[in-house]
């Protein structure tokens with residue numbers, strides 16, 4: 001694909017900023033194919049500024065890389081030159097002089113293995129690199145189909161940036177770029193449209209010793225507003241009412257409800273239930289739900305479905321109990337992001353699910369100590385799980401992949417105070433937190449965030465008072 005990618009990148013970065021094509025050679029098991037075995041990938045190298053002020057630390061990188069190689073292959077020889085100790089793809093031991101011609105030996109005395117020609121400190125970098133792909137058993141392996149070895153990103157980041165510089169990966173996947181940038185003391189931004197990729201990246205970063213704090217941000221409402229504009233947008237500024245109306249009609253149709261007019265908060269009806277649709281660019285608020293309940297009662301109806309993209313903090317499950325007390329059966333339904341995908345709509349792939357919720361066991365002890373235990377997790381998508389996986393799921397906690405606590409939630413960013421998550425070695429997430437000790441007595445809001453095995457977040461707040 002690289003020739004197609006290059007044409008797009010030339011347009012994006014400017015053809016003059018194209019510096020070189022780098023061939024990344026990796027060693028992989030021999031495969032029998034009809035054509036040549038694929039043993040390399042292509043890296044297209046662009047730089048933003050002219051040669052005078054761009055970063056190109058090649059000497060450092062070569063030295064850095066030899067450190068990595070050293071760690072991986074434990075090579076040593078009497079003269080201190082590199083040597084791979086191991087077996088080649090046929091399983092026979094690699095000989096030190098494999099592939100070397102007498103001229104090579106003259107030119108690079110002591111050189112031991114042809115693929116490592118370039119990795120000698122002090123030798124100018126070549127535009128072909130040999131870096132092995134990730135070993136199946138390696139700690140960094142996350143089973144991402146196209147996962148790159150950290151050694152490859154280490155080289156790229158070391159060569160093209162300095163400590164404190166900003167590194168960006170628009171398609172971060174399992175987070176290799178972010179993890180390496182973090183380890184090399186660079187600042188970083190990673191993006192991905194897959195919730196799961198973001199989640200894997202988050203866990204990977206948390207596993208790095210002394211990882212600096214980072215935030216997980218959701219494009220959320222910006223993307224949705226854009227979608228609403230392009231999908232229902234009228235031609236004039238003052239068409240906003242029309243856009244809103246179309247948005248509501250569209251949602252009702254997807255939800256299988258009919259449009260009802262003449263009410264303020266109630267937008268539709270599905271069977272016996274009245275339906276309220278939350279705004280595209282704001283969380284559904286407690287006031288909004290209460291107003292809808294009020295309207296329901298006003299027309300003597302006892303069932304209400306509220307559809308929302310996001311929910312005001314602390315709303316669930318409290319509001320459902322509150323509605324019940326007032327005689328209304330309330331269902332909170334999350335609008336799936338697939339409604340923004342025409343293809344998913346055409347395929348009939350849109351499914352609405354009740355909001356997931358957590359039950360916790362909050363304990364306070366003398367000395368301003370608090371622990372949080374996970375007690376239950378209502379998982380609404382159970383029937384979407386393939387049967388063979390469903391059989392393996394025995395209890396609610398099997399749905400939890402990660403959970404975290406912010407001990408003093410301030411209504412803005414979630415601050416990880418304590419986390420537990422599954423790793424390859426530890427398959428079960430701990431269900432009880434460590435003890436947290438508050439410095440001062442008072443009332444605090446604890447926020448618990450759980451991520452299920454599909455990468456969906458569920459967050460809930462709980463109040464606590466310590467004396």
Ligand SMILES: C[S@@+](CC[C@H](N)C(=O)[O-])C[C@H]1O[C@@H](n2cnc3c(N)ncnc32)[C@H](O)[C@@H]1O
Pocket residue numbers: 144146147148169170171172173174175176177191192193194197
């Ligand atoms: C090949 S993987 C990235 C691998 C990663 N750089 C690494 O080395 O581990 C590509 C990622 O791009 C994401 N992706 C695809 N299209 C995207 C888009 N339009 N915006 C953001 N992410 C996208 C996919 O979800 C996938 O995780």
